[in-house]
Amino acid sequence: MLLSEMKKGAAGRISAISAEDPLIEAKLREIGFAENDAVELAHIGPLGRTPVCVRLNRTLIALRLDEAKAISVSLDP
Amino acid sequence: MTAAAAATRIALVGAPNCGKSTLFNGLTGGRAKVANYPGATVETRHGRFETPGGRNVDLIDLPGFYGMSPRSLDEKIALETVLGKDGAAPELILALVDAANLRTHLQSVLQLRAIGAPMIVVLNMYDLALRDGFEIDLDKLEQELELPVVTTNATRKAGREALLSKLDGVLAHLTDIKPAPAGRYPAPEDIRAHQGAARRIADAAIEHEPLFNRATRIIDRFVLHPLLGPVILAALLFFMFQAVFTWSTGPVDFLDASAGALGGFVGAHMPAGWLHDLLVDGVIAGVGSVVVFLPQIVILFTFILLLEASGYMARAAFLMDEIMHRFGLNGRAFIPLLSSFACAIPGIMASRVIENDRDRLTTILIAPLMTCSARLPVYTLIIAAFIPKENVGPFNMQGLVLFALYIAGVVSAVLIAFLFKRTIAKARSQPLIMELPTYKVPNAKDFFISLWMRASAFLKRAGTVILATSVILWFLAAFPASATTLRESFAGRIGALLEPLLAPIGFNLEIAIALVPGMAAREVAVGALGTVYAVHGGPDNAQGLSETLQSAWSLPTALAFLAWYVFAPQCFATLATIRRETGSWKWSGFALLYLFTLAYAGAGIVYWGARAAGL
Numbered sequence: 001m002l003l004s005e006m007k008k009g010a011a012g013r014i015s016a017i018s019a020e021d022p023l024i025e026a027k028l029r030e031i032g033f034a035e036n037d038a039v040e041l042a043h044i045g046p047l048g049r050t051p052v053c054v055r056l057n058r059t060l061i062a063l064r065l066d067e068a069k070a071i072s073v074s075l076d077p
Numbered sequence: 078m079t080a081a082a083a084a085t086r087i088a089l090v091g092a093p094n095c096g097k098s099t100l101f102n103g104l105t106g107g108r109a110k111v112a113n114y115p116g117a118t119v120e121t122r123h124g125r126f127e128t129p130g131g132r133n134v135d136l137i138d139l140p141g142f143y144g145m146s147p148r149s150l151d152e153k154i155a156l157e158t159v160l161g162k163d164g165a166a167p168e169l170i171l172a173l174v175d176a177a178n179l180r181t182h183l184q185s186v187l188q189l190r191a192i193g194a195p196m197i198v199v200l201n202m203y204d205l206a207l208r209d210g211f212e213i214d215l216d217k218l219e220q221e222l223e224l225p226v227v228t229t230n231a232t233r234k235a236g237r238e239a240l241l242s243k244l245d246g247v248l249a250h251l252t253d254i255k256p257a258p259a260g261r262y263p264a265p266e267d268i269r270a271h272q273g274a275a276r277r278i279a280d281a282a283i284e285h286e287p288l289f290n291r292a293t294r295i296i297d298r299f300v301l302h303p304l305l306g307p308v309i310l311a312a313l314l315f316f317m318f319q320a321v322f323t324w325s326t327g328p329v330d331f332l333d334a335s336a337g338a339l340g341g342f343v344g345a346h347m348p349a350g351w352l353h354d355l356l357v358d359g360v361i362a363g364v365g366s367v368v369v370f371l372p373q374i375v376i377l378f379t380f381i382l383l384l385e386a387s388g389y390m391a392r393a394a395f396l397m398d399e400i401m402h403r404f405g406l407n408g409r410a411f412i413p414l415l416s417s418f419a420c421a422i423p424g425i426m427a428s429r430v431i432e433n434d435r436d437r438l439t440t441i442l443i444a445p446l447m448t449c450s451a452r453l454p455v456y457t458l459i460i461a462a463f464i465p466k467e468n469v470g471p472f473n474m475q476g477l478v479l480f481a482l483y484i485a486g487v488v489s490a491v492l493i494a495f496l497f498k499r500t501i502a503k504a505r506s507q508p509l510i511m512e513l514p515t516y517k518v519p520n521a522k523d524f525f526i527s528l529w530m531r532a533s534a535f536l537k538r539a540g541t542v543i544l545a546t547s548v549i550l551w552f553l554a555a556f557p558a559s560a561t562t563l564r565e566s567f568a569g570r571i572g573a574l575l576e577p578l579l580a581p582i583g584f585n586l587e588i589a590i591a592l593v594p595g596m597a598a599r600e601v602a603v604g605a606l607g608t609v610y611a612v613h614g615g616p617d618n619a620q621g622l623s624e625t626l627q628s629a630w631s632l633p634t635a636l637a638f639l640a641w642y643v644f645a646p647q648c649f650a651t652l653a654t655i656r657r658e659t660g661s662w663k664w665s666g667f668a669l670l671y672l673f674t675l676a677y678a679g680a681g682i683v684y685w686g687a688r689a690a691g692l
Binding site: 042051 | 144146178180181184263268269286290301303304391399402408510515
């Protein structure tokens with residue numbers, strides 16, 4: 001499942017990060033996204049569910065749905 | 078070493094929110110110089126300090142970045158300084174990492190290490206990490222990184238001693254290290270490799286890691302709630318603007334009375350003559366009328382600085398992103414635009430955090446529409462004179478009108494942004510990837526240093542631009558000596574040339590005259606009106622300016638004047654900043670033109686609308 005499709009409160013582990021634009025992937029990695037990291041969709045924006053806010057390790061990261069599509073997550077059972 | 082004069086250049090780098098400015102203020106005592114590099118719009122803070130071993134250090138504070146793939150201008154500036162593209166690479170880098178966020182922050186350390194930059198790794202906010210329950214094996218970390226590692230607690234002096242004593246040791250051997258080669262941005266495979274290595278090292282060094290900050294989790298449940306969040310944001314902004322107006326009453330009255338008393342004292346103790354008139358009517362009345370608004374500027378910046386330092390501002394950007402996105406902006410533009418409520422200049426400079434050039438240009442062009450504090454003197458004067466001090470429900474009527482003026486600026490900015498994004502600044506939508514920092518209690522020293530920088534900048538303007546224009550205007554209004562009425566003076570003649578142009582929007586000759594020096598800075602118009610009416614009415618005119626205006630202006634004129642000020646780009650400093658940040662006078666000229674067009678149209682519509690409504 002893509003991070004952009006996750007429901008609020010859902011949690012899982014990142015299985016892949018790949019974006020068409022290599023700079024977006026670089027940016028996602030530099031701010032802390034990495035394979036096997038636990039993520040939780042903590043908050044959603046007030047208008048049209050975007051941007052989303054994910055809890056990643058010990059940080060909170062906000063990103064738009066377009067960027068969230070670059071991250072695949074396998075949901076916790 | 079005998080060359081004590083040559084200071085060692087040390088750059089302070091690190092991710093946003095890792096306590097960089099607190100450490101900078103702690104090391105340098107907050108005495109910073111803002112420096113411009115020739116040929117670029119780079120502006121960085123420089124400070125000096127001496128190590129215990131007696132070495133002079135030139136410390137450079139750089140904008141925060143997560144890694145070496147820069148997207149925003151801010152990040153490019155930081156990286157280019159580190160890589161020495163401005164001519165001289167720093168001799169040593171202090172790489173700040175949040176001790177509680179090693180996994181992520183070590184990535185940029187490894188990227189910098191890969192290009193061979195001489196470096197000390199500083200685990201900042203170490204005390205907070207320990208308090209939260211972290212256990213970190215520092216020897217292991219030093220071993221794995223093959224770099225010197227120190228821990229700091231930037232807020233306390235004792236917390237910086239380890240760093241200072243390490244510095245001397247490292248600086249003594251600095252000549253052995255090759256200077257950093259001109260770097261390049263890392264390739265995707267390098268980023269992945271550094272990410273893997275950073276995690277491996279962090280996992281090896283971290284012995285125990287606590288869960289996510291509980292207080293932040295609880296606060297965010299409310300602050301980021303899809304319904305409650307925007308309500309809290311709106312309430313905060315509303316409270317902030319009401320506070321600016323109501324809390325400042327006492328100090329403003331005090332400063333006003335002091336300026337009046339000073340004018341009276343000087344007036345009574347000086348022989349009559351042109352010098353007497355220049356001091357009393359020109360200098361004291363002109364500068365005094367602007368300095369009285371210092372309390373409001375201080376209150377506004379207090380709010381902005383506290384919201385920023387507590388971690389709330391990034392949440393506001395998150396909440397505002399989608400709505401701003403739909404109007405062609407970016408959530409990141411929220412911070413520059415909110416700063417523009419204090420002053421458009423720091424606001425325009427803060428737009429460097431916006432990654433896309435077109436988004437950035439749009440933000441810069443609309444920043445002057447945010448109601449900056451320089452408009453407050455004008456707004457408060459007119460509101461106090463023409464809007465009754467009644468309560469409408471629980472709200473103060475004057476406060477409501479002020480709020481409406483702020484809203485008018487915001488709404489027009491939004492519409493203009495929408496228009497620009499479809500015409501001159503077309504671009505495809507740009508990404509937003511932003512960290513929301515853990516909430517923290519703002520550091521008192523950082524807060525007061527920042528507040529002082531803002532307040533002193535305002536006073537400096539009062540002492541220079543406004544002093545000069547007050548004197549010039551007084552001269553223009555008082556001479557030639559043969560003039561017995563205002564219309565015959567130099568100012569009257571210039572104003573008379575403008576009057577036919579401004580008469581259709583309800584402006585009289587005095588307004589036309591006040592707008593002449595008011596071109597330099599908005600708040601000058603208050604002093605200018607004071608001077609114009611004081612000279613006009615002669616020395617026997619003891620009425621306050623506000624009462625003078627009540628009898629001289631109709632209500633539609635007053636309202637049109639307020640509308641004019643929502644838009645008019647009367648600030649040389651802002652236009653110069655736009656030129657510097659966009660690299661072209663073309664955009665300054667464009668801003669000047671479109672804002673004056675809006676001002677003229679807005680004032681005209683308000684004037685004729687108010688007349689038609691029978692006001």
